[in-house]
Amino acid sequence: MKxxxxxxxxxxxxxxxxxxxLYFLSDIACFILYRVIGYRKAVIGGNIRxxxxxxxxxxxxxxxxxxxxxxxxxxxxxxxxxxxxxxxxLKRMKVVNAEVVDELFEKGRHITALGGHxxxxxxxxxxxDMQIKHDTVALYTPLSSAFFxxxxxxxxxxxxxxxxxxxxxxxxxxxxxxxxxxxFGIDQCPRASQRPYWMEFLNQETGVxxxxxxxxxxxxxAVVFGNIKKLKRGYYEVEYQLVCExxxxxxxxxxxxxxxxxxxKKIREQPAYWLWSHKRWKxxxxxxxxxxxxxxxxxxxxxx
Numbered sequence: 001m002k003x004x005x006x007x008x009x010x011x012x013x014x015x016x017x018x019x020x021x022l023y024f025l026s027d028i029a030c031f032i033l034y035r036v037i038g039y040r041k042a043v044i045g046g047n048i049r050x051x052x053x054x055x056x057x058x059x060x061x062x063x064x065x066x067x068x069x070x071x072x073x074x075x076x077x078x079x080x081x082x083x084x085x086x087x088x089x090l091k092r093m094k095v096v097n098a099e100v101v102d103e104l105f106e107k108g109r110h111i112t113a114l115g116g117h118x119x120x121x122x123x124x125x126x127x128x129d130m131q132i133k134h135d136t137v138a139l140y141t142p143l144s145s146a147f148f149x150x151x152x153x154x155x156x157x158x159x160x161x162x163x164x165x166x167x168x169x170x171x172x173x174x175x176x177x178x179x180x181x182x183x184f185g186i187d188q189c190p191r192a193s194q195r196p197y198w199m200e201f202l203n204q205e206t207g208v209x210x211x212x213x214x215x216x217x218x219x220x221x222a223v224v225f226g227n228i229k230k231l232k233r234g235y236y237e238v239e240y241q242l243v244c245e246x247x248x249x250x251x252x253x254x255x256x257x258x259x260x261x262x263x264x265k266k267i268r269e270q271p272a273y274w275l276w277s278h279k280r281w282k283x284x285x286x287x288x289x290x291x292x293x294x295x296x297x298x299x300x301x302x303x304x
Contacts, residue, residue, distance in 0.1 A: 003148055014079055015080050015082040030071075044064055044276045048064055050202070070272055070273050077120055078123075081122050081125075082151070082155050092127075093124055094131070094236075094237050095237070097240055100224065107245075109179055109245065110134075111222050112222070113226050114224070115184070116185060116186060116263040117275035119236050120228060123236065126156060127159065129160025132181065133179070134181040137161070142166075186256065186263065187208075190208070197210050197213075201260055206260075212256065217247045220247070220248065223244050223247060223255055224242055225259050227239050
């Protein structure tokens with residue numbers, strides 16, 4: 001009952017506010033989170049400093065400050081997606097080179113799409129299916145509240161994206177006759193039970209989840225990397241980049257390393273718009289006791 005009251009009494013009315021009002025509230029929230037509370041300031045500042053050791057303290061602070069502003073915009077924009085129209089979402093999240101994936105559609109190829117938590121991935125989830133020929137499917141981690149989990153799935157999928165919980169990944173429609181794009185985030189911290197692929201990412205030894213590459217290999221899909229670029233407040237564009245048409249001739253770990261390098265390059269281009277508040281490096285190699293000395297063989301990677 002409390003969840004319903006919160007959603008219908010607060011979130012939905014908030015979501016229906018015009019963007020100028022939402023951004024005014026975002027500015028207030030930014031002041032409170034950054035200047036008053038200092039929300040996750042140690043995590044955010046530490047992540048930025050370790051990732052960019054060549055930058056000055058002044059540059060670190062500038063990235064940090066801009067991140068807080070973007071983070072608060074991300075919150076209000078994400079709430080807006082609960083009621084945003086298809087027309088408005090397409091205006092604010094445009095795919096600039098759909099031909100990259102449409103060519104694979106014409107060849108009848110399923111796609112494993114790699115991406116990260118930069119730009120606004122919630123708005124991308126709302127708009128992505130309407131701009132390409134493929135069906136779109138994304139794995140997600142269910143919310144603890146059954147009510148909000150249902151609301152979130154309905155919100156993200158109402159314009160075409162199909163949401164499948166990670167616990168039911170065996171239900172991914174890989175046998176579909178229509179070419180499908182399967183969307184994976186590759187920058188989450190791996191669980192302790194997983195065997196990550198170890199590489200350097202943003203100047204730090206980083207364990208990367210291997211699931212996206214495993215899926216691409218098992219199902220013989222093409223692989224693309226999708227980057228969400230922020231143009232200005234509230235407006236983004238998506239650019240797809242072909243990683244490979246087939247993984248079968250690539251060494252193990254090649255896809256994950258290539259995709260992560262592409263993501264790193266985009267983060268360096270717009271450093272304030274990645275999710276620095278996430279505890280990306282909270283687990284170290286020694287935390288994975290059963291895999292201390294294991295890693296997928298390191299591949300040679302084409303520069304991006």
